[in-house]
Amino acid sequence: METDPQRMERIVSLCKRRGFIYQAGEIYGGLNGVWDFGPLGVELKRNLKDYWWRVMVRERDDVVGMDGSILTHRAVLQASGHEDTFSDPMVDCDVCKRRFRADQLAEPPAFFGLFDIVFLGNNDSHIGQTKRSAGGDSLADAKRKVKIQAAYIQPRETKDLRIDLESGKKGNRTPCCTHCGSDLSESEARPFNLMFHTQIGASSDPTSTAYLRPETAQSIFVQFRNVLDTSRKKLPFGIAQIGKAFRNEINPRNFIFRSREFEQMELEYFCAPEEGLRLLDYWLEERLKFYDNIGISRAKLHVLNVPDADRAFYSKGTYDIEYEFPFGVQELEGVAYRTDYDLTQHQTASGKPLDYFNEETKERFVPHVVEPSAGVDRTLLALICEAYDEEIVTAENGKSETRTVMRFHPRMAPIKVGVFPLLKNKPELVAKAREVHALLKPHMMTFYDEAGAIGRRYRRQDEAGTPFGLTIDFETLGERGDELRDTVTLRYRDSMKQERIAIGDLLTTLLPKVH
RNA sequence: GCGGGUGUAGCUUAAUGGUAAAGCUGUAGCCUUCCAAGCUACUGACGAGGGUUCGAUUCCCUUCACCCGCUCCA
Structure with missing residues (x-):
């Protein structure tokens, strides 16, 4: 595909201007390959992770979560093969x-x-x-x-x-x-x-070496026995984790796409050997549904069936889910059938049994695993690239201008609704607007703004990607008759269309759209 | 890590070996009855370090960061 560096530059610029993403340590000249997330970025990221956790853990009966440490026992990464290959x-x-x-x-x-x-x-x-x-x-x-x-x-x-x-x-x-x-x-x-190492404790002899984990998966494998023993799960079942991982990339590139500090959303789904290939395809479909549900167009996703020669030697099948970024088609997520490689490695190295006994068939075996492993930051960047839009709008006086609008799925949008009094210098409007704001605040991320002309406030929220705007006007106060009393203007970000809605209906109307 | 390019305010640009300019944005106030209107004021920059020089944002060196190509991407 064609790359579009100019578009990418404008996206990076907007990310900084609106508080999505900043360079880490910027006032000291920046730190290569490391990024910070601002007020809007952290909301977007949290929405993404929350939704993943919801559909991958909470809405499923066969997946439990965990949160492993970042500091990792050296033996873990020796057993997994990372110390040699990294x-x-x-x-x-x-x-x-x-x-x-x-x-x-x-x-x-x-x-x-x-x-x-x-x-x-x-x-x-x-x-x-x-x-x-x-x-x-x-x-x-x-x-x-x-x-x-x-x-x-x-x-x-x-x-x-x-x-x-x-x-x-x-x-x-x-x-x-x-x-x-x-x-x-x-x-x-x-x-x-390629792994960051450190020392645990005051002395720094070789036995104190520890690593910042290069992936979250290993802590899942290492705790497999504990989770199995305490969660009362039977195969097939999965253990999910979201967390930071660190790789000392030779060459960080493409904004936050390849960062040295990044976050992963990983599921290790354990199963009997004969189910591995079927579950690989199952999880690919599940993951494609996920991207659809967060507003990433299927047309811009590519599924790569990784050929034998390019796969890790222990994998019997791997799909890469790729996205058409402005800088090229790049991987968002890998869905890999890793066989029993990881558990076997840890079982051998630790000497602790990591096998599973099937009560019904009386079989004992080391479980195989299918791993959908998604990059939080990469998906976040895809969300931003997908949402970014510039459109020419022509005013009634014939003047044309560019409207920059982030068309996030409402479920992902950092701010769900902006609340505005039509005019700042009318105390009744301001008071009512604050009331509406207070009503919505406990239920969703809101933003209250009373400064300047209403059109300006709408456009500001367009750049932040806020899907809904609520304007408290004179109709709200009952100045156009009782039928319109306590109704507000609901303005849609994408179409800029407006309609009236009763304050009492706001929560039941908006909550399902952003859930 | 190699090669090329770029670093002046939040953004887009300007000028200069001698007090760094403007538009937009932002903030405050006035005004404003629905899409970045208007008026007033304010905040705010030469990526960092070193050298040459009476004086460097400008010239030189180093370094850092970002972008593009290669490489890498378990």
Whole structure:
């Protein structure tokens, strides 16, 4: 699809202008890949999370919730495989821009004769050099072997050493890019730690290392036994969680789309092995319904059936739900059939049984799991991009202007209703408007505004995405007859149409629309 | 991480090696009987650090952030 950077820029600008999203630490120059949410942003985000929790947990009999800690036991992320796959030494070629990455490979270094890799340890930073052998490997083979070697040489093993892997002696030759053959003598290999780590307690020896979780899912797997034992659930059932996760992204991009600190909405739905593939399709459909119900157009969603080669090795099926952002089609949510990989890993590593006994069939097995994992911030950005609209309105005097309006689904809109006295300098109107405001406040997010001309106040709320406006006017006071007494103008954001509604009917009319 | 681009008020723009200008927005007041009307006043900026200079927003260096392309995205 065509990208539209200008549109994205205007959206970012509106997000700041109206208080949806600010850059973190902005007055100090900003912090790369980290964002704060303002008054409207936090309401929108809360509405999104609340609705997810409602349909995924509260309205279901087969899902319970939990809230795991962000600080994570190192053993958890060793067992899950994150510690290995999230910390890779990587080498860049300055000429062809290829990058070589150690990647999930733990095979013995059978190919050492084919390459030279020289690491110069320097505290935590490393200088690495690679050279393609004279063996005439195909490019793909050569790259794969470089990865294996890089994975084998862990940073902590290379203190102040120059190792010639072929001879086992210290040495050095001119290293070349395996792709284009360029001299890589000056290229650095840096370890990329995609997980944020910290120390627990005052001492900082290696045993005190803990991580900020890179996904919420692991705490669900780790607590599977406890939830199973205390919730009285039987398979199939799910455990849901919404919470922050952290990844030290190499390259944050596209506003809040790829952030280093972000929030996930994850369900781990446990089932018998033979149900996994069916439930994968079931949850895909459930999740598509969800997006429909928050106002994200089906036409802008793409479902990608992730091909075998691109899936994690333990997954027997994965769908990516993608959205057409102004900067391209990007993933909102992954729905993955993860088999029994996670529970098995934790069962093995912890030595604690994480299996399930089916009383009816007398079978004992490690449950399989289907995981719909959605990004809160990404969905939020999709909501904003979807809602953003500019329309040309022509006034009665023939003057045209652009109306910027955020067409949020009322269920998602940060502010549900604006309450306005038609005129500020008529105390009766102001008093009545405050009464109406007080009536609605306990039930929904409202905004009271009496400043300036009424048209200006409407337009301000259009930019905030407030779906309904209520204006208290002279009819409300009974100056146009008793039939109109205690009725107000209800103005719709999208059409700008107006109708009269009795104050007594407001709650029963508005609440279902925003629920 | 590489290459390119951009940083002046909340936004959009202007000017300048010597007190940084305006429109819109915002705030307060007046006015206003339904779509950013009008009047008055006010708030508010050279991303950060260093260098050159009598003096730097302007010239130079560094750095930070954002955007685009590549790369990455378990």
